[in-house]
Amino acid sequence: MKKQTQMEAEGIIPIIPTPFDENEQVDWCAMRALLDFACSVDLGAVCLPAYASEFYKLSDAERRLVIEKAIEHVDGRLPVIAQANSASAVHALDMARFAQSAGASAVAVAVPRMFAVGEQDLLRYYGHILSGIDIPLLIQDVNPSGPSVSVDFIVQLHRMYPHFRWVKLEEPMMASRVVSILDATSGEVGVLEGWGGMYLLELVPAGICGVMPGLGQADLLARVFRLVKLGRKQEAYDVFLGVLPQILFSLQNMEFYHHAEKRLLAARGIIGESVVRELRLSVNPLDAEHIDFLNANVIALLDRLNMPRCPSPAPVLVEADELPTR
Numbered sequence: 210m211k212k213q214t215q216m217e218a219e220g221i222i223p224i225i226p227t228p229f230d231e232n233e234q235v236d237w238c239a240m241r242a243l244l245d246f247a248c249s250v251d252l253g254a255v256c257l258p259a260y261a262s263e264f265y266k267l268s269d270a271e272r273r274l275v276i277e278k279a280i281e282h283v284d285g286r287l288p289v290i291a292q293a294n295s296a297s298a299v300h301a302l303d304m305a306r307f308a309q310s311a312g313a314s315a316v317a318v319a320v321p322r323m324f325a326v327g328e329q330d331l332l333r334y335y336g337h338i339l340s341g342i343d344i345p346l347l348i349q350d351v352n353p354s355g356p357s358v359s360v361d362f363i364v365q366l367h368r369m370y371p372h373f374r375w376v377k378l379e380e381p382m383m384a385s386r387v388v389s390i391l392d393a394t395s396g397e398v399g400v401l402e403g404w405g406g407m408y409l410l411e412l413v414p415a416g417i418c419g420v421m422p423g424l425g426q427a428d429l430l431a432r433v434f435r436l437v438k439l440g441r442k443q444e445a446y447d448v449f450l451g452v453l454p455q456i457l458f459s460l461q462n463m464e465f466y467h468h469a470e471k472r473l474l475a476a477r478g479i480i481g482e483s484v485v486r487e488l489r490l491s492v493n494p495l496d497a498e499h500i501d502f503l504n505a506n507v508i509a510l511l512d513r514l515n516m517p518r519c520p521s522p523a524p525v526l527v528e529a530d531e532l533p534t535r
Contacts, residue, residue, distance in 0.1 A: 305318070316347070351404070371397070379402070433445045468490070
């Protein structure tokens with residue numbers, strides 16, 4: 210088993226998208242560029258392959274390769290959270306164990322919401338996964354048709370399995386829930402915000418430990434997060450104004466989001482292609498034009514703040530015996 214990079218889920222933890230070439234095959238060169246970008250800015254960790262990575266379009270073999278190659282390329286520069294989503298606890302555990310052996314710092318598993326199930330069933334599902342791994346678990350829950358997991362569920366699961374460490378929620382008006390979760394678990398279960406970070410400004414003071422947005426605006430959101438933590442909320446607001454329209458527009462639909470995110474990363478010069486794998490949503494010319502307009506304004510904000518569009522990664526030190534010979 211490879212040694213895990215220790216982590217505390219704090220700050221901005223973006224989801225790394227899966228880049229595809231023109232034949233819709235995973236572009237491993239572009240994947241390395243995305244990871245290098247992530248390692249060059251102020252982030253707490255990275256996560257993949259999640260919904261924003263189009264994980265549901267990847268084969269099991271591709272998901273394993275994405276996890277393995279990401280951990281290998283990051284090489285300890287950032288903690289890697291490996292997503293192991295499956296409606297089957299058996300398959301989720303199998304992927305989680307693979308991620309642990311590959312060197313992931315933590316595992317994330319989304320609540321299976323294909324059909325309505327009770328929280329006792331979810332306790333059994335997550336207990337099956339947690340009983341088979343040693344690294345920390347993050348639970349992601351987004352439930353547009355009803356409430357997300359309750360505070361009682363979070364408390365019970367953490368009491369049974371202390372390495373259940375974080376919950377990622379993606380819902381509006383959740384400040385009071387953040388406070389309740391932290392109070393009920395004595396701060397031992399951290400809360401992260403998803404959904405692009407659109408509620409960041411009000412939730413940092415409520416006590417969230419981090420935000421899990423897309424990668425394209427991660428450096429700007431890291432600046433916003435840091436400013437709020439420093440008590441400079443007005444300065445944070447001024448930066449946030451420049452990114453929120455793009456977040457809101459892109460998250461009208463998950464498939465629509467993939468187009469907006471990849472076009473932003475391409476516009477920043479981080480990747481060359483913005484291919485979304487089929488089955489994909491067709492974007493009409495008016496929407497595509499507005500995506501590009503909003504992305505251009507994000508880039509203009511970077512320029513005004515003297516932040517690089519495409520930061521160069523810090524050099525990776527090479528041991529003497531690994532240097533090429535002539």
